[in-house]
Amino acid sequence: MKTKIIKVHPEDNVAVALADLWQGEVLSIDDIEVEVFNDVAAKHKISLVDLDEGDKIFMYGVLVGKATVPIKKGGVLTVDNVKHQAEQAHKKTETTGWTVPDISKWKNRTFNGYHRPDGQVGTKNVWLFFPLVFCENRNIELLKEVFEKELSFRKPSREQLLLRKLIQGENTTESLQIEEEESEIFDNIEVKFITHQGGCGGIRQDSASLARLLAGYVNNPNVAGATVLSLGCQNLQIDIFKKALERINFDNRKPVLLFEQQQMGTLDEMMSKIISDSYAAIKEANNITRKPAPLSKLKLGLECGGSDGFSGISANPALGYASDLLSALGGSPILSEFPELCGIEQELINRCVSDDLAERFLELTRAFEQSAIDAGSGFDMNPSPGNIKDGLITDAMKSAGAAKKGGTSPIQDVLDYGDYVTKPGLNLLCTPGNDVESTTAMVGAGANVVVFTTGLGTPTGNPVAPVVKVSSNSTLARRMPDIIDLDAGGVIKAEKTIEQMGEEILEFIIKVANGEETTKADALNQDDFIPWKRGVSL
Template sequence: MVTLSSSFLRVNPADDLIVALQDLEVGTEIKIDSSEHCRIVEAIPRKHKFVTRDVARGEQLRMYGVIVGEASRDIPAGSLLTMENLDHSSEPFHANRKQIDWAAPDVGDWQQSTFQGYHRSNGSVGTANYWIVIPTVFCENRNLLKMSEALHGVLGYQTNSGYRNLAQRLAKAWQQGATIDQLAALDPGSPGDLPERLLPNVDGIKFLTHDGGCGGTREDSQNLCGILAGYACHPNVAGVTVLSLGCQHAQVSILEDEIQKRDSNFDKPLLIFEQQKAESEWDMMTRAIRETFAGMVKANELTRQPASLDKLIVGVECGASDGFSGISANPLIGAVADRVVGLGGSVVLSEFPELCGVEQDLVNRCTSQELADRFVDIMQRYEARAVAVGSGFAKNPSPGNIKDGLITDAIKSAGAALKGGRSPVKDVLDYPGWVTKRGLNLLCTAGNDVESTTGMAGAGANLILFSTGLGTPTGNPVCPVIKVSSNTKTSESFSDMIDFDAGPIIDGSTSIPEHAAQLLNLSLEVASGKPTAAMKLGQDDFIVWKRGVSL
């Protein structure tokens, strides 16, 4: 049971670290219960942590019921926890499981619910219907951009027309003799309406430029082909155009093999154009544009139809996290994740550096010893590779995380892991991975927001729930990303980027189960075609992870 007041929160009865829910001034009296109380001896900013007892140097401290740090000096009661007095330390773990029982939440209200999705021949269902254009090597990025210039506007997929309109008005004003001061003060106007789509049943054509395919390790090229294959097989993708140079490491044949691994009966249009075999760039590009346009016209014949909720594959992500992410947005997303599992769907929890300190809990939730062994092996190898290049999981928190109260990776991880819910682990996937099991899947990715979301979509997630405390525009080219703010201030400040506010959980005006019902209902609306904030912005972030370097 948590200990909660309007000014502070103890998440777990075993916790030494207490969260300030509002700014606490020096001299504030904190009373946990009749036997535990203290006086605040230095200002505690909202979202940060403090201790209610004297702590000796070398003592390990807990939050969320697990070890999250070690005191690097004596810490008096009522003191702020900082990087100067608390070092990273985490709970030890091993592969031996201690089975944990799980009771699925009541999902009766959604048992008969459906979403309107795009049904594929292999039985998967898309929450969107995209055509993608992918290069096997960075040398083809320019050609992708040329195709984008040719097709986006004509097909009605341009966004942020207000920026273009503003630039046109600035140019006209300057031609008419406006001064620099007058140009700087010109009314920006409105964002502008979205253009009408020529193909209403095709949600867009996405161009997945990247910096890989040659010059790196063969492992990098293999993983790139795996990710691109995941996007080709993705339930939200109707067809694929591939542009290849020809001589690169990431050969088309590798891409085709990776596609077969994911879907042996792959029957989507796969249009392949290799520049070194073409008569000229003009020849290749005109053929690519003609055939892509024809393929999209065919894809437009598919319409949304009812689908059961067991067709949902929900990725869970946190980015630009703050001191409230682990007590509002992440457990809220975790509650939705458990409901999705209870309804027969799948959930993908990634960001392995942000599972540091909660490994044993996940081991205990694995449904077989084989899965537990695989998870421990992947975690240990990843940490070793990071240490080999002068880093380690302890280096994961960003300056923004630290400034807002996440001062050790274990604090960040213990809160981040909550977004995966509490259901049993049904599969453990190494990168790039592909989801085949219903229930909770662990997917090894970096903690980097875009590398992680890119990996989850590449593993088949057809919806992503993304928590943020500080605010981020992150989206994905083919998978709708629902942004959930940990606090109302961020929801208001980033109103054009946030879809759902978890702030009422902090102020006590709603409970996590009540709010989870609302978020699940919003998820079904998005799965049925409601655009998210990131989609409206045209935020198509795509970064392929290079193993062992990025956290």
């Protein structure tokens, strides 16, 4: 490690501790000496100047907070001496230029994907089961048990094997091996099941929003077809779902099997019909094989969660560079989590390719923030206890680092929750900052791969799209190797540049898209799905 602190932007008046710092330690940065005023844990920030009460604090070149009490030069920033503050965004004031990265080594590259009738290309081939209303969750679970057991879609987990040995009287956990089951009946398709708590009981707008999300999942290029269960009397009627699907793709040619329990007699009759029809459709979908496709067919979800003080200087900017490479190749990166864009809205507004898009982003952001305020909260309450413990003490500080996932490319479209990506280049999608809600929404918007950066670790996955985990630090990668796919800690240790790590991320994405690499989340069968409930219950 060449230095123990780093100043991210020339205009910053704070630095990030790359290692633990000790009181009295003297450090040099930008030809000035800083004596550490008190012990500082790695990932936290120290002031490079004497700050008076009310003075502004800058990091990543933007306002991220203000001092609530005097802070000595070399002093650590905490929730006790710093308060959230961010610049207010206004209309588009300029058009930000973009230096297009060199894409020569990827220009003629392809990935082997599943081609759909509408021209989209999947990185997986999934048959999806889901309900329109929570009343059908039990039936979905019954179908899951039947299909996974009889079609050998899921090997027994380590935990299941452990329980099996304990039942048999073996009290050892040593040498647990995944036993070989009988060979799978289908080798070219996955069957996935999702449940939710919506579809009825809330306001009608919630059901309409859920319909758009589920329609997006059916339209996602990774989905070959779907089995959909309805009770019959719920708010989210079959007709509403059909219209939502037509809105996204008026010429949908994927098989969608719809079953309404209140019109089908007994449960046994209904389940027999669902199983026989779905089996025939899955058998047909298994005939779809991988074929070459250009990298422009990749729609990449950009996610972060369990972030730490290193996320914004290693994993996130590296993913941002991969995002820029994909944008230049004609692909579609998706940046979401609007509460985690707080404080850098003006930069994003100026990156929008038109005034209309800039205004749409501003309107969506303001409406979202106002809804949080009306509920007695606000974007300033976004950092989690884990974020704060590891150095992200204000929302603006967290946001400035989180936004690095979006790179520097122009913003080609701005989408509300439930909208679907149709334009190449960087897309903004209005979602919460919650990891699973955001990931769920990006896949519903068409993402066929998601890259998820983390500093603290999270098992989050998705039933439809592979989720690649990138750690911001090597300690996490060593501690939780079962959930981390790539380690960006080399950037912190000055062993790799941001650009080198970004290229490594893109290469891994291509391997995942090819089916050559299985993400750790997929290996763990981590199928998380949480719709965003924006309204109240009635």
